[in-house]
Amino acid sequence: MKPILECYGLSKSYGNGRMALSNLNLSLERGQIIGLLGPNGSGKTTLIKLINDLLVPTEGYIRIDGSTPGAETKKIVSYLPERTYLTPSWKVADLISYFEDFYGDFQRNRAKQMLEALGIELHAKLRTLSKGAREKVQLVMVMSRDASLYILDEPIGGVDPASRDYILNTILTNYNENATILLSTHLISDIENILDRVLFLQNGQLVLNAPVDDIRMEQKKSVDMLFREVFRC
Amino acid sequence: MTWNLDNNIPIYLQIMERIQRDIISGRYRPGDKLPSVRELAVEAAVNPNTMQKALSELERGGLVYSQRTSGRFITEDEELLRELKKERAGRYLAEFIESMHNLGLKDDEILALLNEALKEEGKA
Numbered sequence: 001m002k003p004i005l006e007c008y009g010l011s012k013s014y015g016n017g018r019m020a021l022s023n024l025n026l027s028l029e030r031g032q033i034i035g036l037l038g039p040n041g042s043g044k045t046t047l048i049k050l051i052n053d054l055l056v057p058t059e060g061y062i063r064i065d066g067s068t069p070g071a072e073t074k075k076i077v078s079y080l081p082e083r084t085y086l087t088p089s090w091k092v093a094d095l096i097s098y099f100e101d102f103y104g105d106f107q108r109n110r111a112k113q114m115l116e117a118l119g120i121e122l123h124a125k126l127r128t129l130s131k132g133a134r135e136k137v138q139l140v141m142v143m144s145r146d147a148s149l150y151i152l153d154e155p156i157g158g159v160d161p162a163s164r165d166y167i168l169n170t171i172l173t174n175y176n177e178n179a180t181i182l183l184s185t186h187l188i189s190d191i192e193n194i195l196d197r198v199l200f201l202q203n204g205q206l207v208l209n210a211p212v213d214d215i216r217m218e219q220k221k222s223v224d225m226l227f228r229e230v231f232r233c
Numbered sequence: 234m235t236w237n238l239d240n241n242i243p244i245y246l247q248i249m250e251r252i253q254r255d256i257i258s259g260r261y262r263p264g265d266k267l268p269s270v271r272e273l274a275v276e277a278a279v280n281p282n283t284m285q286k287a288l289s290e291l292e293r294g295g296l297v298y299s300q301r302t303s304g305r306f307i308t309e310d311e312e313l314l315r316e317l318k319k320e321r322a323g324r325y326l327a328e329f330i331e332s333m334h335n336l337g338l339k340d341d342e343i344l345a346l347l348n349e350a351l352k353e354e355g356k357a
Contacts, residue, residue: 033280165278172275192240194280213243213283222240 002066003027004149004180005051009060012046012204020046021204023060030148031177033194035212035223036184038201039231044184045082047201048153051182052079065148075104078147082154084134088127092120092137099141111144114170118163132159139167143174150175152183156190168194189224198223200230236277244279248287251277256296256307257318263309267297 005028012021021043049055053069064073099106135158200208274281291297299305333343
């Protein structure tokens with residue numbers, strides 16, 4: 001099977017003379033959970049936006065399941081942006097219907113189950129929910145799709161440690177074996193046990209692409225420790 | 234986290250250790266069926282691929298075997314299990330002796346302390 005995501009010579013400049021991404025070459029296999037790590041401003045969100053067709057590459061190109069990002073790829077990519085885009089006056093139930101209309105692969109029952117486990121009421125208006133609860137709702141929506149590629153930009157940033165465990169558990173139980181999850185985060189030690197592989201970005205360049213157990217075997221240290229060393233300020 | 238894994242050591246090695254321990258200690262009996270990869274991965278809070286790798290390695294060592302459709306089972310080879318237990322006990326002993334030597338204790342002192350501790354343990 002062809003890789004789910006391929007990037008060839010991918011570069012992005014925002015026109016200020018600086019390259020947000022420069023000449024990135026990358027190929028992601030199916031059935032993996034991959035951490036996208038890097039300090040602030042290293043290009044993580046730029047890469048994620050390019051994959052989701054929210055930005056256009058300056059040079060190079062992306063293939064998702066063989067296609068250029070666009071309407072077709074959005075059917076198979078489930079994306080959690082770093083900022084919320086939810087309409088505050090909506091109820092949680094409205095959001096479920098909206099997602100169901102939009103995405104053919106949305107599983108209503110799965111969404112309801114997860115929301116119930118997290119103690120979120122379906123008739124609650126989004127504006128009445130706490131910041132953490134809104135983040136959970138959004139992640140539940142994204143993980144309730146049967147997508148081939150999940151792109152999660154900072155999925156656990158604003159939630160408490162207990163919910164974080166539940167969310168990681170949700171990710172582990174819900175993703176299917178042929179799906180790939182690419183997630184960016186700064187909370188490395190919390191998630192490194194569920195990762196297959198990590199990508200380190202620095203100044204728009206890919207400086208490391210390795211299986212996490214290889215890092216532990218060869219460096220005798222955790223991904224978190226390695227990150228702190230590579231990116232020491 | 235239920236399995237208490239150390240992020241500095243490859244996760245699949247720790248999972249192998251843990252399952253070996255569960256087999257030696259009798260939590261899993263010879264011939265028992267292991268939970269599925271997915272169930273074990275969720276229990277340990279690790280990636281299913283990592284769990285898969287650990288189980289494949291255990292399979293290579295003969296400790297578990299898989300039956301094509303019905304899952305993975307613990308070996309019924311008692312000889313192998315005895316050897317594993319002996320090997321594991323040897324490792325713990327070597328660690329113990331090294332720690333004792335590091336405290337500056339002589340062999341006869343270690344033996345005396347060990348006998349005393351065993352007696353105490355027996356009383357409790």
